[in-house]
Amino acid sequence: MKKLSVLAVVAATCALFSAYSQAAGGEIAVIVKSANSNYWQNVQKGATAAMGNAKGYTMTLQGPAAESAIADEVNMVENAVNRHVAGIVLAPSDPDALVPAMKKAWEAHIPVVLIDSMVSDSGKQYYQSFLSTDNTKAGELCAKAMIEAVGQTGKIAIMSYVPGAGSEIGRVGGFRKYIETHSKLQIVGPFYSQSQMATALNQTTDVLAANPDLKGIFGANEPTAVGMGRALQQSGKSGKVAAIGFDGNQDLQGFVRDGTIRAIAVQSSYQMGYKGIETVVSVIEKKPVQKQVDTGVMMVNKQNLDSPEAKNVLY
Known part of the structure; x- marks a missing residue:
């Protein structure tokens, strides 16, 4: 009996870590802090561009009417879990409130890639990568x-x-x-x-x-x-x-x-969206990803406003 119990634990552990790679393709839910901001719309542009290379996947993008509507964002994550999406790219509007919903995704073997904002330490085991400005x-x-x-x-x-x-x-x-x-x-x-x-x-x-x-x-x-x-x-x-x-x-x-x-x-909000999709697809397909990625920041003033470097990040 003891030997069988050990084998059962090993099998369950293997199933947990291989679950992300069982079926490539499916819906990727991109959930941002607000639908009513050029910043988050630029994230969407990057995510949409990355989907061109994500064969077999579809993307949905949602965000509350305001960044302060935290409960609405929590519901969006929970609904994505209930839809059994393939992966979630999430910009959490609150470091604590989103953790229980992320845990539900983790328990359902749905990978979560965070962009823009971090969650509290209690949620660190429930995401696979974090992409943001330092x-x-x-x-x-x-x-x-x-x-x-x-x-x-x-x-x-x-x-x-x-x-x-x-x-x-x-x-x-x-x-x-x-x-x-x-x-x-x-x-x-x-x-x-x-x-x-x-x-x-x-x-x-x-x-x-x-x-x-x-x-x-x-x-x-x-x-x-x-x-x-x-x-x-x-x-x-x-x-x-x-x-x-x-x-x-x-x-x-x-x-x-x-x-x-x-x-x-x-x-570079565009890069957050683009790399967010790339990263979650890599997790689903069991490819290695970095736990944290700095997507960069540029100081733009009147002198460099029209430079190619500035145009790459302005929107």
Whole structure:
């Protein structure tokens, strides 16, 4: 009996690790933080392009109406598991809330590849690879640009997005730590827009009014930075308050071109989508993948805005 029990455990373990490769092909579910953002639409472009090389697979893409609609994203992952998809490419909007749904995927032998944001340590066994910007380094680059713009003293503000999101923790944390370590700048905030442009516009307007001596301001993701830029223009502070933004849609490119924003840190969201599909297909087909992949970031300003390198990441 003991020998049979050991054999049964070995067989079950082998089945678990080979399950991903049993049947190549099928649906790949790409689930992002929001369907209403150029950033995530650029992820979709990359994923769609990669599907051209993924023979036998189909792709679906979903995202909640807003990045703060975390429960909706959890439901999307659970529904994908219930559909028995071949694999999931996931941008988790919350480091903890998505872990139980990821566990369900793991228990169903459905591989999960994370993009953009990490989950908490409790979820690390439930994904096979993580592709993202090194958000801490990106935050540090933005802080360096800020210090170059405003100097070592004075007051700056942080306009953030969803508190607790994996990318937000690294990005804003990296920015704040670098500022505190390498300058004597006073930080106002952070203020959280919930990734809503209109909220960021109103918050920035209030911050500018309450702090007439503000020397600089950092907008930490696309909708937040766009709202920040519009508030600077509407308040007549364009070019007077040094602004650093994040991400690279058409609005932000326009702000860089007209001087409203000095520089933007641009992630390769296209590469996240493209490599996300490539990676999940590799897992399904039992090919080796890296546990973590840095998809890079580029600081774009008026001087390099029209360069080939910038055009490869702007969208």
